Amino acid sequence: MKRFIFLITAVVALSSCTSAATETAQEKTTTLTLLAYDAFTPEPGIFDSFTNDTGIAVKIVTGGDSGVLISKAILTAGKPEGDVLWGVDNTMLSRAQQASLLTSYEPVDIGDICLNADTDWFASRNLAIPTRLEDLVLPQYRGLVVTQDPVASSPGLGFLLGTIAHFGEGKWQKYWSALQSNGVHIAPDWTTAYTIDFSGGSGNGKYPLVVSYGSSPPAEVLYADPSAPITEPTTSVIESSCFRQTEYVGVLRGSKHITASQQLISFLLGKKFQESMPLSLFVFPVNPDATLPDLFTKFAVRAKTPLTISPQDIEKNREKWLNEWRALLL
Missing domain, CATH: 3.40.190.10 (Periplasmic binding protein-like II)
Incomplete structure (x- = not known):
């Protein structure tokens, strides 16, 4: 017991x-x-x-x-x-x-937020890839650009800020009016713009110019179809458009x-x-x-002289800039 x-x-x-x-x-x-x-x-x-x-x-x-x-x-x-x-x-x-x-x-x-180009698309049409933001409003590039809504998307906002840094206060609005007249497409986010609307890379859309990143080209090589591997990207970066992030x-x-x-x-x-x-x-x-x-x-781009705006200036003017952008584009 x-x-x-x-x-x-x-x-x-x-x-x-x-x-x-x-x-x-x-x-x-x-x-x-x-x-x-x-x-x-x-x-x-x-x-x-x-x-x-x-x-x-x-x-x-x-x-x-x-x-x-x-x-x-x-x-x-x-x-x-x-x-x-x-x-x-x-x-x-x-x-x-x-x-x-x-x-x-x-x-x-x-990283850098930059315009990316579908190099095969341009080569097949014997059309030069644009090298400047100003080129995007030319007749030969009508209806070729997709960017993101800057209200909800970081790359979309970065691209908008890049145009403000490049053209300056009081002038960027005219540029965006010209972009709209030239058929710019506004996607809700990066995923939609790059993987659906963009004609290059993993996308099957109709826009050969997309706002993405300077580091997007190596992703195209890494994630290429295993049945058709590539050693060089079929996309390129327009370095003059890059906004530092x-x-x-x-x-x-x-x-x-x-x-x-x-x-x-x-x-x-x-x-x-x-x-x-x-x-x-x-x-x-x-x-x-x-x-x-x-x-x-080998393939990622880090712009030597990126477009920039100080966080303080962004905070001071963001809502005003976004409201002006809405009035122009929406």
């Missing part, structure tokens, strides 16, 4: 220890929600080493194009739907800062996992993740120790 009681006591004690250990393990396990735009496509398994080293799991939740993502996040500022946000760029930086959206803003990648990452104000979120941001800025970005996110790393892959070095 004593032996039986002893065994029961031992089992209960062991069960208690196991339960306590399980509870402790659960307390140490954290799942972070990383909010990002739809085009955030990191290398598969890239977060495995981070989880193994820290015990922190990463759940990615996407929320539309950049403009939509940031607008949604601002509406819930202080009571966020996630812990870390990827996707604020220099066109929306001051807006996010005014809303105190993040506790810090760390530059995480650099810097993206930021930060902890969402109100996150309940501040320390874990900061660990994730350190990982995103570290060499391993930064070196994975060129051929997964198609952006340039900010980490100076990160090495670029040959495909990216």
Whole structure:
């Protein structure tokens, strides 16, 4: 009988220890929600080493194009739907800062928003690819351009800002009026513009000129049809149209996992993740120790003299510019 009681006591004690250990393990396990735009496509398994080293799991939740993502996040500022946000760029930086959206803003990648051309389309028609923004309003390029709605789309806003930087206040409006008269098409977002409306790359549309990125051409080589691989892209970048974009990452104000979120941001800025970005996110790393892959070095464009506008000027004039654009195009 004593032996039986002893065994029961031992089992209960062991069960208690196991339960306590399980509870402790659960307390140490954290799942972070990383909010990002739809085009955030990191290398598969890239977060495995981070989880193994820290015990922190990463759940990615996407929320539309950049403009939509940031607008949604601002509406819930202080009571966020996630812990870390990827996707604020220099066109929306001051807006996010005014809303105190993040506790810090760390530059995480650099790229250029540029016109891309379907080189095969132009070659087959013996038509020169335009080299300047001014060319787009010429009769020979009528109905050939697709860009994105700058109200909701980061590349669309970047292209609009690029034209403002190039033509100047009071003159860019005439340029957009001329673009409209020449048949420019406005898509709701980058995915629609590039993968549906654009005639080049993965698209089967009717527009051989699209607003995309200076890093889009290497993606065409990497994701070419395996049954018909290519060694060079069939798209090119019009460098004079490039507007410089810097993206930021930060902890969402109100996150309940501040320390874990900061660990994730350190990982995103570290060499391993930064070196994975060129051929997964198609952006340039900010980490100076990160090495670029040959495909990216060979075909991606980083404009030597990109078009720029300061975040302060963007914040000061964004709504006015967008309202003027709406009046012209919508």
